[in-house]
Amino acid sequence: xxxxxxxxxxxxxxxxxxxxxxxxxxxxxxxxxxxxxxxxxxxxxxxxxxxxxxxxxxxxxxxxxxxxxxxxxxxxxxxxxxxxxxxxxxxxxxxxxxxxxxxxxxxxxxxxxxxxxxxxxxxxxxxxxxxxxxxxxxxxxxxxxxxxxxxxxxxxxxxxxxxxxxxxxxxxxxxxxxxxxxxxxxxxxxxxxxxxxxxxxxxxxxxxxxxxxxxxxxxxxxxxxxxxxxxxxxxxxxxxxxxxxxxxxxxxxxxxxxxxxxxxxxxxxx
Amino acid sequence: xxxxxxxxxxxxxxxxxxxxxxxxxxxxxxxxxxxxxxxxxxxxxxxxxxxxxxxxxxxxxxxxxxxxxxxxxxxxxxxxxxxxxxxxxxxxxxxxxxxxxxxxxxxxxxxxxxxxxxxxxxxxxxxxxxxxxxxxxxxxxxxxxxxxxxxxxxxxxxxxxxxxxxxxxxxxxxxxxxxxxxxxxxxxxxxxxxxxxxxxxxxxxxxxxxxxxxxxxxxxxxxxxxxxxxxxxxxxxxxxxxxxxxxxxxxxxxxxxxxxxx
Numbered sequence: 001x002x003x004x005x006x007x008x009x010x011x012x013x014x015x016x017x018x019x020x021x022x023x024x025x026x027x028x029x030x031x032x033x034x035x036x037x038x039x040x041x042x043x044x045x046x047x048x049x050x051x052x053x054x055x056x057x058x059x060x061x062x063x064x065x066x067x068x069x070x071x072x073x074x075x076x077x078x079x080x081x082x083x084x085x086x087x088x089x090x091x092x093x094x095x096x097x098x099x100x101x102x103x104x105x106x107x108x109x110x111x112x113x114x115x116x117x118x119x120x121x122x123x124x125x126x127x128x129x130x131x132x133x134x135x136x137x138x139x140x141x142x143x144x145x146x147x148x149x150x151x152x153x154x155x156x157x158x159x160x161x162x163x164x165x166x167x168x169x170x171x172x173x174x175x176x177x178x179x180x181x182x183x184x185x186x187x188x189x190x191x192x193x194x195x196x197x198x199x200x201x202x203x204x205x206x207x208x209x210x211x212x213x214x215x216x217x218x219x220x221x222x223x224x225x226x227x228x229x230x231x232x233x234x235x236x237x238x239x240x241x242x243x244x245x246x247x248x249x250x251x252x253x254x255x256x257x258x259x260x261x262x263x264x265x266x267x268x269x270x
Numbered sequence: 271x272x273x274x275x276x277x278x279x280x281x282x283x284x285x286x287x288x289x290x291x292x293x294x295x296x297x298x299x300x301x302x303x304x305x306x307x308x309x310x311x312x313x314x315x316x317x318x319x320x321x322x323x324x325x326x327x328x329x330x331x332x333x334x335x336x337x338x339x340x341x342x343x344x345x346x347x348x349x350x351x352x353x354x355x356x357x358x359x360x361x362x363x364x365x366x367x368x369x370x371x372x373x374x375x376x377x378x379x380x381x382x383x384x385x386x387x388x389x390x391x392x393x394x395x396x397x398x399x400x401x402x403x404x405x406x407x408x409x410x411x412x413x414x415x416x417x418x419x420x421x422x423x424x425x426x427x428x429x430x431x432x433x434x435x436x437x438x439x440x441x442x443x444x445x446x447x448x449x450x451x452x453x454x455x456x457x458x459x460x461x462x463x464x465x466x467x468x469x470x471x472x473x474x475x476x477x478x479x480x481x482x483x484x485x486x487x488x489x490x491x492x493x494x495x496x497x498x499x500x501x502x503x504x505x506x507x508x509x510x511x512x513x514x515x516x517x518x519x520x521x522x523x524x525x526x527x528x529x530x531x532x
Contacts, residue, residue, distance in 0.1 A: 167355035
């Protein structure tokens with residue numbers, strides 16, 4: 001066996017491993033669908049559980065209808081608006097909290113107290129403040145995202161390597177150098193982890209807010225389907241939400257990966 | 271060049287007790303001298319370096335640098351801590367350039383200097399690697415390059431080769447000696463080198479100081495008569511080397527394992 005053969009066989013092995021993952025995934029989904037279809041009737045009441053074929057038909061109709069996509073767009077717009085507000089505010093507040101050595105311990109119980117308020121409880125309040133439109137939902141997403149980013153950034157600041165800071169000072173660096181070379185890059189890692197974590201929570205926030213009071217968005221569709229006992233339509237929305245979650249997570253992972261090129265687990269060691 | 275005078279240092283332990291790590295040390299390192307500090311683990315060697323770098327302040331006594339008492343950070347020294355402090359998010363080349371960039375050296379000149387110092391450390395072609403992609407030996411080389419590039423007259427090195435395997439260690443000792451002798455030139459380099467490897471200390475130094483177990487006192491101070499330039503590997507085969515080794519070991523032996531966390 002010469003080098004090219006070895007390389008080819010290593011590549012083939014990796015390819016087989018990747019195919020195996022896809023096959024397993026497909027097999028699990030298929031098994032669940034078969035169980036659902038076959039069990040709907042004999043095992044559980046089709047009135048509440050519907051069945052995959054019925055759901056697929058509704059889903060196909062949904063995907064073909066511009067009105068459905070408008071609802072998807074509404075939910076995504078609420079998420080995006082919430083992100084645009086929540087991420088920078090969370091990052092700034094996290095940095096401020098982490099930097100304020102004296103204020104930090106004073107504020108800690110207050111922060112935890114406010115953080116502990118269930119967001120669903122705030123939802124009616126936001127509706128009063130911001131009305132029934134996109135603003136109230138975006139506000140709920142923003143608050144959700146704010147806390148995740150806040151705690152991640154504050155924790156990241158606490159974890160900054162003191163030895164690296166000392167080294168930069170020793171090598172002739174000032175305050176700005178310390179921030180530029182050490183603090184911000186090491187907090188960035190935590191920040192992006194927070195952003196990634198925020199994506200599914202933001203989706204949940206938007207949908208929950210829509211369920212409380214709304215006339216569009218995927219949360220509204222789900223509530224409407226449930227109130228008409230249209231289980232097939234409800235499951236179709238749930239599936240779309242799941243797929244959205246996977247897609248958005250993929251995007252977040254891409255972004256995080258781009259900024260984490262230096263990290264050891266993303267590289268081949270020499 | 272560096273003089274610790276009547277120096278004592280206490281730390282507050284977690285249980286509220288004051289722990290003395292350095293006890294009345296007076297030690298004067300001359301310009302261009304290579305002095306090794308050896309002693310049992312945890313005896314306060316690193317504390318002495320921290321004090322000389324101005325990262326810590328003495329409880330009693332003073333540290334004189336170039337005749338003046340240190341107040342605050344001492345940026346005239348190049349300090350290599352035990353753990354290499356390369357920035358993980360910067361490539362090797364960017365890391366080595368850091369001290370120059372912070373001093374406002376233009377990018378073009380930086381690139382030239384970085385190439386020169388990486389070559390000096392035998393690291394051509396590694397400029398674009400991130401620290402996590404380098405072996406331990408390579409990281410040490412990069413850290414040394416980063417310290418040498420801004421040409422401090424005085425180097426403080428805390429067990430720079432401690433965690434490396436024997437072959438790499440001997441190789442790096444040889445390179446360090448070669449570089450200091452060539453780099454030093456007319457103005458020379460002063461080095462304070464902390465190690466617990468007696469052979470390394472003798473092979474590299476002009477003078478070896480044995481410290482006692484905590485709190486550190488000067489136990490023994492020995493001049494090493496091998497001239498320069500010297501090859502730290504071949505001097506170890508001289509009959510005189512073993513004599514010195516025996517002498518220093520006798521001083522060190524009684525201190526090893528004496529009520530420390532060794």
